[in-house]
Amino acid sequence: MSGFTNDAPLVAAFAKAHRIAVLTGAGVSAESGLSTFRGQGGIWQKFRAEELASMDGFLANPDIVWEWYNYRREVLSKAKPNPAHAALAEWESECEEFTVITQNVDGLHRAAGSMDVVELHGNITINRCLSCDQEMREQPTRWEGKVPLCSCGGRLRPGVVWFGEMLPEDAIMRAIHAAETCDMFISIGTSTVVYPAASLPMIAAEHGAYTVEVNPDETPFSRYANLIMREPAGEAVPRLHELWRKESMARNER
Numbered sequence: 001m002s003g004f005t006n007d008a009p010l011v012a013a014f015a016k017a018h019r020i021a022v023l024t025g026a027g028v029s030a031e032s033g034l035s036t037f038r039g040q041g042g043i044w045q046k047f048r049a050e051e052l053a054s055m056d057g058f059l060a061n062p063d064i065v066w067e068w069y070n071y072r073r074e075v076l077s078k079a080k081p082n083p084a085h086a087a088l089a090e091w092e093s094e095c096e097e098f099t100v101i102t103q104n105v106d107g108l109h110r111a112a113g114s115m116d117v118v119e120l121h122g123n124i125t126i127n128r129c130l131s132c133d134q135e136m137r138e139q140p141t142r143w144e145g146k147v148p149l150c151s152c153g154g155r156l157r158p159g160v161v162w163f164g165e166m167l168p169e170d171a172i173m174r175a176i177h178a179a180e181t182c183d184m185f186i187s188i189g190t191s192t193v194v195y196p197a198a199s200l201p202m203i204a205a206e207h208g209a210y211t212v213e214v215n216p217d218e219t220p221f222s223r224y225a226n227l228i229m230r231e232p233a234g235e236a237v238p239r240l241h242e243l244w245r246k247e248s249m250a251r252n253e254r
């Protein structure tokens with residue numbers, strides 16, 4: 001990418017960026033091998049995604065839904081954060097404010113060391129009780145053919161947002177706040193077509209943030225982004241981080 005570091009507006013934007021918000025989507029997880037999260041084999045193959053990831057589907061076939069989630073947790077237990085996850089976690093430790101807003105449910109940002117993470121669609125490694133609403137972190141366990149139960153006796157469900165369900169209100173509020181108050185917003189590996197995530201880059205732009213898109217493909221957000229990197233996240237994000245580090249150090253020395 002020739003001319004990258006000679007781009008004056010970009011360098012100026014990086015030099016003053018100390019509140020950064022990042023939105024990540026499926027493209028980031030794909031580089032950790034989680035692109036076909038639906039998986040191969042298993043009785044769940046006969047069901048549509050809406051029949052597995054919905055309350056109606058769960059109530060109709062709880063064992064099959066759980067078998068599917070157990071399979072996904074097993075796949076996930078072998079997945080590792082990639083260079084994009086690692087760069088974002090390191091970046092956070094060097095930056096005044098740094099929020100990762102993610103549409104992914106795999107928990108890989110936290111696994112990489114990110115602390116300020118907003119999980120818009122929940123987290124697949126967390127269980128929630130249908131009766132008392134208590135949440136608990138569940139490690140993938142050997143599937144024993146029946147729905148796990150809470151200590152209160154209620155049935156447990158995965159802590160993800162299912163089809164037809166509202167996104168957690170506190171997560172939306174935190175995401176909007178981060179978009180409104182950041183001075184740089186970086187959208188990574190997300191198609192920016194699903195709301196409310198799709199509105200976040202626009203909110204950031206309206207509030208004066210410098211906006212960056214990292215995505216091999218064009219998205220609805222592309223025409224508004226100040227900088228576009230048509231590359232995999234694992235390559236682009238570490239380079240963005242390095243540039244920010246260089247420019248922010250130069251700023252501190254001035």
Ligand SMILES: [Zn+2]
Binds near residue numbers: 133153
């Ligand atoms: Zn309970």
